[in-house]
Amino acid sequence: MEVYGSSGVSLREFGCEQSLLSRPDGSASFIQGDTSVLAGVYGPAEVKVSKEIYDRATLEVLMQPKVGLPSVRERSQEQCVRETCEASLLLSLHPRSSLTLILQVLHDDGSLLSCSLNAACMALMDAGLPMSCLFCGVTCAIDTEGRIITDPTAAQEKESRALMTFAIDSKEHRVLMSATKGSFSVNELQQCIAVSQSASEKIFQFYRDSVRRRYSKTL
């Protein structure tokens, strides 16, 4: 378990652990402040005939809430994560096979979608699936006075006027996916993207340190 202090663009402390589950092919847990998500990846595995795609792998994302059954909110988040993963994975290298990504919410204290994205990326990396680039998720909230808060807690999310989550790629720091809620101006959107891009560098540096530590025993 590693912890990364926050400075500059303020993110809560985050931590990650890779291959902590024995059964899945890749697994990771990601913690941002009090928000925590556990991800497991299975694949490339056998695919159902009805879901088979002849030139690439079928990616399925399942999100399990802390209590109760998955509902509409989980479905929409699943779709956001799936489309981000499809953009970065090289699915055409494993045609006619299935990849399953399961995200279990352990605790939700705001920025759940960005934490899920980060957990998903670490789990996909742990499974050794071919990827063209990495991605990370950053959530920004705009409060009633127009200030931008990165990585908000659940209380800050509730008080905010607008809430945006971006998935950023590691190569050119471009936006892969955006999910927004509330009202904001174009200017504010641009500002939030710029803040997310600078925050993403910190997360990618953390990814690198975390993977380096994992391989330190075999160097």
Place this chain on the structure above:
Amino acid sequence: MFSSLKDKVGQVLLPGDEFSFQADDTISLSGPVKPEKMVCGPGLRRSGDRLLVCKSGVLRHKPPNMFWMDSQQRRYVPVKGETVIGIVTVKSGDVFKVDFGGSEQASLSYLAFEGATKRNRPNVQVGDLVFAQFLVANKDMEPELVCVDSVGRANGMGVFGSGGLLFTVSLGLVRRLLAPHSDVLQDLQQLFPCELVVGMNGRLWVKSSSLQRTLVIANLLQSCDTMTAPQRQTLFRRVAQGAL
């Protein structure tokens, strides 16, 4: 030309890292100019004059020009020529279906055993373990296994005898075991005599003089994954001194 890549050998790289190879600005006119070629192993992809990393892991290099990513993963993807331990799941007509832990089952012809003819069928039952080699393995075709080498000899491949224990470890450990002068194997040899079959798909089969010893070896190998070399050596020494 590969200097930027050679600097990174032994370091951890992540997907998305890239190297670019520009041709040298100056060309020597006196000596013959030989184009440099390189071999990209698993985890590296070429795209134009750039080299992209697509798996996280440690960059390895074998002189003169071979590079690959060494990563820890659990799911096996078949590669032509690799030997694996499979389980026979279906016996239908003239082919067996073999589960080797990949995304689909491989086929194994009944004629692909040493000394097998149309008359003389090999004795293979559903549930048997086979040690076999990939004859066909690419992403677009069904993988095909054979239990003979190119001259028709078994060469250690075929159906397993009774006894022994099958278990799985990570693919990284398997590669460490199969590497020439493997340090894990050298430590294990000092412990007690055993028969060990290593499949590239992460499956290991062990047989020793007693059931207890077989289990000890299996547990030791499974724990090797998460230990550094000194930790492993102290553990093996403790077992050798009679911790049983």
